[in-house]
Amino acid sequence: MIAPTFQELLDYAEGRLPEADRSRIEASLTDADPTTRDTLAWIGAFLEQARVAPLHPLPDALEGRLRAVFTPVPRRAERPAPETETLGRRFGRILAELISEVTIAPAAAGLRSASFQRPVRHYTFGSERFDIIVNALSRPDRRFDLHGQVYARASDAFPSNASAQLLHDEREWAISVVDEHGEFRLTSVPSGRYTLVVATPDCEVQCVSFAIEP
Template sequence: MTEPTFRELADWIDGRLDDERAATVAAYVASGDADTRDAVAWLREFKQAAGLLPLQAPPPEVGEAARDAFRQLRTPRGVDPRWFTVRFDSRLAPAAGIRTTGTAPASFHLDLEGHGLTVSVDLTRVDETHLDVDGAIRGADADASRTSRPVAVVFLAAGEELATVPVDRRGHFATRVPVEVDELRVVAGGGVIRARLTVRDGS
């Protein structure tokens, strides 16, 4: 039985999965996996809490303040950036039963390490133009105080921001990004750690 991703658990709780996949996820949750049950409990608590809050657009100054904070966290000119090392790329692992055919796979997995953090990312192509991203951050910094732990993951293409995703208290993040994405940045209290991404066919 395939372990559901964090996004699938959220879709299952919200009733967005088809009947077959919903039954599979329900069976996995019922099997008693502690991490999965914790994730489901947190998602349900979050959904309940969110339902008590009115949905209001934030004031324009809030969005501008967030953009200013991100710009300030970018690596200053003349300073060497901090980079993750790619420890595992499923597309380069034929021993794990993955064939290299010259065509980009429908999904792949990356493990990134650096500066006390490990980032595990599942990327799944949903169509010709977009990828679903589901990831988790682990490490000493991820469990540290609120001021130093990772707070967001930023996806970029050619230096332009595509999406900024908050990291929850369990270290999870999920979003959908264009296939043009070529860089990931983890924003923490100590600054920014970067990783290059290669997604497009033949790139």
């Protein structure tokens, strides 16, 4: 039997698979190889850590203190992009600055394989419209899965029809729908420098470029 992919194991652990696919994965796990079992255990540990330590928007006062503490990330000067007419709408473009970039230890205690002990890279971007948090989760194949959360500052409701686009050398590498909770995922991303763009029906937020590295 063909071993499940990382994405299939993730969907299985989160309960998002249709019944037929769930049964197929469960059958494959009865005689799964050690790598597959370790991967599923690692996913379970990470999801448990995410459950007990949810991400919340930063209070304005705390954000101001963090901006004063963290060294600004060097980047080339950019002029504010003008508003442009896109699909017949007024479309505002906003730059999101990198507020912090830190390494978070994974909830991987007790895993048998040392290959699943790599840390999680955590990025926080801030703009006048949205705050964006990205966790780069390293995979066994040395690529990364990006788990993102977008927080709207002006409203509790996140706008519908939003997307998250990952650019590499000004070309699209991956794109994902942002759900009604502001969450998105971009999977199997190789190491490199990227730009993240979050687009809603009335604006586009472009994060400054950031490096994803082992």
